Amino acid sequence: MINKEKKFSRKSAPEQTARMVETIFGCKWSLTLFNLLAHGINRPGEMVRNVEGLSTKVLNDCLRKNTEFGILEKRSFAELPPRVEYHVTPFGEKFIAVLEQIEQLQKEAENNDD
Template sequence: MSEDTVPLKTPPLQSARMVETIYGCKWSLTVFSLLANGVNRPGEMVRRVDGLTTKVLNDCLRKNQSFGIIKRIAYPEIPPRVEYEITPFGRKFIRILDDLEKLQEEIVAATKDSPQ
């Protein structure tokens, strides 16, 4: 390889897959918003969001937990109590999602301003 040669840059497959999966999940962004606003118990999440079922929420929470975006905290109480919180990695990941949302807003604004 000569000094003028640039190595092939490969896409970030894992993070791209994560973004795609999160945006593909109808509820993940809503769950992140709930957690950011202090709603961290599953029952309260279901009560706060019309159309969100316990089964769908549990699938969403499990998926985000497997990515390391949120963590589950189980308290040894009777009745059992479970809460979720955003991890430090999750905060970083959500900032990236927020940046993508801002980029989308800029694209939409630019499209409106440009002549057709």
């Protein structure tokens, strides 16, 4: 008698992670935002001043999404005038490393097309 028991089940993309990657890549400013943070620019006003074409509204939306996903954390300081800074979380560091790997794969794929 032959055992025809299936050893593998259908594998699908993790929903939350797939949605997170799609949302972050969907925001054309997220990668720029991560670059700013890597260079120590972590205050929203300073971010807007350093990036041509980036509006406060779009930046706030991008920061909110990244904060909701746990990639960034918002730190508010009880000062006058109020001060807010954003920092990459430990989870965010892992996520950004994955994005960098995807970027590297893209470069390799482009080189293979030549």
